[in-house]
Amino acid sequence: MPTKHEKDDITGIETTGHEWDGIKELNNPLPRWWLWTFYACILFALVYWVLYPSWPTLSGYSKGLLGYSRHADLADEVSAARSRQAAYLNGIEAASPAEILADTDLREFAVSGGRSAFAMHCSQCHGAGAEGGVGYPNLNDDEWVWGGSLEDIHTTISYGIRADHEDSRENDMPAFLLDEMMTAGEIAEVAGYVDSLSDGGADVAAAPGAALFEENCASCHGGEGEGITELGAPALNNHIWLYGGDEEALIATISNARSGVMPAWTGRLDEVTLKQLTVFVHSLGGGE
Amino acid sequence: MTEQSEEDLRSAIPQESVEPVNAAEHRPLYRKRERIYPKIPRGRYRSIKWAAMAVLLAVYYLLPWVRWGRGLNAPEQAVLVDIPQRKFYFFFIEIWPQEIYYWTGLLIVAALGLFFISSLFGRVWCGYACPQTVWTDLFLHIERLVEGDRNSRIRLDKARWGVAKIVRKTIKHVIWVLIGIVTGGAWIFYFADAPTLFGQLIRFEAPASAYITMAFLTGTTYLFAGLAREQICTYVCPYARFQSAMFDEDTMLVSYQPQRGEPRGKHKAGASWETQGDCVDCKLCVAVCPQGIDIRDGQQMECITCALCIDACNGVMRKVGRPSGLIRYDTGRKLGARETGEKPVVRLFRPRTLVYSTLLIGLTVVILGSLFTRSDLDITVQRDRNPLFVQLSDGSIRNGYTVKIINKAHEVRDFTLTLDGLVGAEMVLVGDSAIDSTSTVLTVGPDALASFRIFVTAPLASLQSASSDLQMLIVNATGEAHDTYDTVFRGPDAG
Numbered sequence: 001m002p003t004k005h006e007k008d009d010i011t012g013i014e015t016t017g018h019e020w021d022g023i024k025e026l027n028n029p030l031p032r033w034w035l036w037t038f039y040a041c042i043l044f045a046l047v048y049w050v051l052y053p054s055w056p057t058l059s060g061y062s063k064g065l066l067g068y069s070r071h072a073d074l075a076d077e078v079s080a081a082r083s084r085q086a087a088y089l090n091g092i093e094a095a096s097p098a099e100i101l102a103d104t105d106l107r108e109f110a111v112s113g114g115r116s117a118f119a120m121h122c123s124q125c126h127g128a129g130a131e132g133g134v135g136y137p138n139l140n141d142d143e144w145v146w147g148g149s150l151e152d153i154h155t156t157i158s159y160g161i162r163a164d165h166e167d168s169r170e171n172d173m174p175a176f177l178l179d180e181m182m183t184a185g186e187i188a189e190v191a192g193y194v195d196s197l198s199d200g201g202a203d204v205a206a207a208p209g210a211a212l213f214e215e216n217c218a219s220c221h222g223g224e225g226e227g228i229t230e231l232g233a234p235a236l237n238n239h240i241w242l243y244g245g246d247e248e249a250l251i252a253t254i255s256n257a258r259s260g261v262m263p264a265w266t267g268r269l270d271e272v273t274l275k276q277l278t279v280f281v282h283s284l285g286g287g288e
Numbered sequence: 289m290t291e292q293s294e295e296d297l298r299s300a301i302p303q304e305s306v307e308p309v310n311a312a313e314h315r316p317l318y319r320k321r322e323r324i325y326p327k328i329p330r331g332r333y334r335s336i337k338w339a340a341m342a343v344l345l346a347v348y349y350l351l352p353w354v355r356w357g358r359g360l361n362a363p364e365q366a367v368l369v370d371i372p373q374r375k376f377y378f379f380f381i382e383i384w385p386q387e388i389y390y391w392t393g394l395l396i397v398a399a400l401g402l403f404f405i406s407s408l409f410g411r412v413w414c415g416y417a418c419p420q421t422v423w424t425d426l427f428l429h430i431e432r433l434v435e436g437d438r439n440s441r442i443r444l445d446k447a448r449w450g451v452a453k454i455v456r457k458t459i460k461h462v463i464w465v466l467i468g469i470v471t472g473g474a475w476i477f478y479f480a481d482a483p484t485l486f487g488q489l490i491r492f493e494a495p496a497s498a499y500i501t502m503a504f505l506t507g508t509t510y511l512f513a514g515l516a517r518e519q520i521c522t523y524v525c526p527y528a529r530f531q532s533a534m535f536d537e538d539t540m541l542v543s544y545q546p547q548r549g550e551p552r553g554k555h556k557a558g559a560s561w562e563t564q565g566d567c568v569d570c571k572l573c574v575a576v577c578p579q580g581i582d583i584r585d586g587q588q589m590e591c592i593t594c595a596l597c598i599d600a601c602n603g604v605m606r607k608v609g610r611p612s613g614l615i616r617y618d619t620g621r622k623l624g625a626r627e628t629g630e631k632p633v634v635r636l637f638r639p640r641t642l643v644y645s646t647l648l649i650g651l652t653v654v655i656l657g658s659l660f661t662r663s664d665l666d667i668t669v670q671r672d673r674n675p676l677f678v679q680l681s682d683g684s685i686r687n688g689y690t691v692k693i694i695n696k697a698h699e700v701r702d703f704t705l706t707l708d709g710l711v712g713a714e715m716v717l718v719g720d721s722a723i724d725s726t727s728t729v730l731t732v733g734p735d736a737l738a739s740f741r742i743f744v745t746a747p748l749a750s751l752q753s754a755s756s757d758l759q760m761l762i763v764n765a766t767g768e769a770h771d772t773y774d775t776v777f778r779g780p781d782a783g
Contacts, residue, residue: 143680239680
């Protein structure tokens with residue numbers, strides 16, 4: 001039996017019987033809209049429990065009558081996205097990098113796909129904008145150590161440089177000081193000559209290191225330091241330097257040699273991704 | 289009529305049995321709603337409301353069906369909110385998503401218009417034009433046609449449930465739901481080609497969103513106009529609560545003239561009016577009120593100034609042979625003037641109305657001006673930020689840009705892109721085999737946004753600092769449409 005509570009004198013409404021410092025709470029009914037909304041929510045919850053996963057069990061959870069699952073939703077969406085991409089992916093698989101480049105749809109798809117693959121696998125060394133760094137070539141510019149055609153880029157990405165792969169690009173610049181092929185003085189003269197090469201215009205042949213360069217370096221880097229991409233010998237007569245172009249950096253390079261390593265990506269990435277990366281790198285502005 | 293003398297007529301003003309259910313003293317917070325059974329008056333304001341309802345409903349239901357030719361590549365519906373394309377069409381106006389500020393401007397103009405009209409004439413929006421009022425009026429009229437006027441409706445509600453009552457109630461609710469369906473149906477026609485969507489709707493091929501929207505609006509129309517009615521104005525609508533901020537003592541409001549009406553009381557035919565006011569206390573003004581108030585209590589939050597009490601009272605005043613206007617549109621200042629016997633004046637030009645109207649006209653002119661002078665062409669340029677710039681083997685500097693061109697014409701157009709502000713700058717369009725040049729032709733489809741990658745190369749010697757100004761200009765083949773974008777060209781820090 002509910003206890004009879006006193007009525008408030010002014011409003012004539014029953015109180016709850018609670019009192020705090022002389023203040024009594026009126027026992028007004030709940031607003032009807034609120035009450036019905038509350039009941040509706042309870043009903044909704046009951047229906048939800050039956051239809052959807054809601055209760056943990058010892059070994060899992062209640063599945064609900066609809067068998068709804070967010071994991072299944074995700075899997076559906078992923079497979080739907082995959083099937084939407086299938087035409088492009090098949091096209092890329094069948095086409096050569098040059099054919100991809102010629103087809104607007106395939107090229108745009110490959111550039112987008114290549115961009116995300118690049119961010120995942122390449123940006124750690126080459127930078128998020130492919131801008132490179134000391135020892136890691138900038139892929140936006142127009143100098144390519146191993147060539148900037150689609151085929152060259154594809155080969156480099158697939159097999160790497162000085163990597164653990166039989167088709168990897170290999171070369172070996174002598175460490176002229178360590179191998180005692182030149183003295184420190186001669187190296188400084190060659191470095192001065194190389195430095196003057198990139199400035200151009202000056203009477204470079206007169207520089208004291210010219211003869212030494214002709215003798216030791218020209219076989220790989222070319223008579224005018226123009227570089228030979230087939231050998232992976234970079235051009236020395238321009239403004240782009242992989243390890244720095246001031247005399248100090250040049251002396252260090254000639255003395256100790258450089259042999260940066262890029263891993264082979266074939267086997268780690270599928271052929272479609274390799275082609276997308278090729279087209280993406282080619283599209284950065286320096287592709288030949 | 290002719291056999292009855294005028295005296296008989298005057299004595300035949302019965303007192304309505306009605307209480308203003310929303311009067312201040314009857315407004316407890318915890319009580320079930322008391323139904324209001326508004327009686328229908330005849331008169332000038334009822335006619336205005338009929339006319340307003342006819343015009344507004346006709347506009348609402350018919351506007352999506354109006355055709356408007358725009359040429360081959362654009363919809364031919366006069367008013368269309370194209371959500372998939374994110375475009376809004378209104379007769380000759382076409383608004384793209386990046387011009388959303390026109391919507392903002394329209395909303396501000398609408399708000400200012402509301403403030404302006406409210407400061408002059410009170411809640412005329414509420415009384416005549418608000419959808420809640422229009423549809424409630426319509427639903428009330430249906431109720432009246434099916435169940436009769438006030439007294440028969442009260443009788444019917446009190447009557448025991450029987451065949452007649454069930455039939456009448458069913459007819460009423462069915463008609464209400466049908467109006468709701470038509471109302472929700474008309475709404476969705478604003479968002480798709482109306483004839484196409486109509487065909488899809490009746491063949492049950494329309495998108496689910498169309499049916500869901502229709503069902504939702506059917507429900508809200510039925511609920512708001514049929515069942516909730518005045519409660520929406522009193523409890524839900526915020527405008528009712530802040531209206532008083534726009535009122536002043538010169539605002540025309542529906543007002544009872546107490547100095548003329550009081551002391552109120554029954555009047556016997558032929559008796560003198562010396563000892564009593566003109567109000568015969570027939571309560572007809574309360575019986576016709578859709579908001580359930582007694583206007584004689586003065587201004588109240590619930591009043592939507594529909595002015596139906598004016599019609600009711602004027603009818604009674606005519607019958608008793610007193611001048612009309614015991615309840616009338618009046619300002620607080622005039623009411624006061626009448627009480628003190630001064631000459632009542634109407635002041636339309638006041639700081640408040642002048643400020644509102646100046647803002648309203650100014651903003652409207654600005655919006656229309658910019659709408660009519662805007663270009664059907666837009667260029668935006670985003671400069672690559674990573675890398676900021678690239679040095680090429682010959683020492684020159686290259687920057688990458690994404691150029692976006694919006695062509696709002698309904699035809700394909702070629703635009704010539706040129707550079708300005710940087711000596712020796714040349715560009716190349718990515719995906720185009722052309723070599724470096726000083727101008728590039730970009731083709732953009734009708735009503736389309738096209739994005740192009742551009743590489744700009746400049747000799748190191750022409751760069752004065754790490755950041756040089758660069759302008760990109762586009763012009764169409766005829767030279768009529770052109771636009772410019774100011775961007776920068778980044779290079780290495782000088783020194």
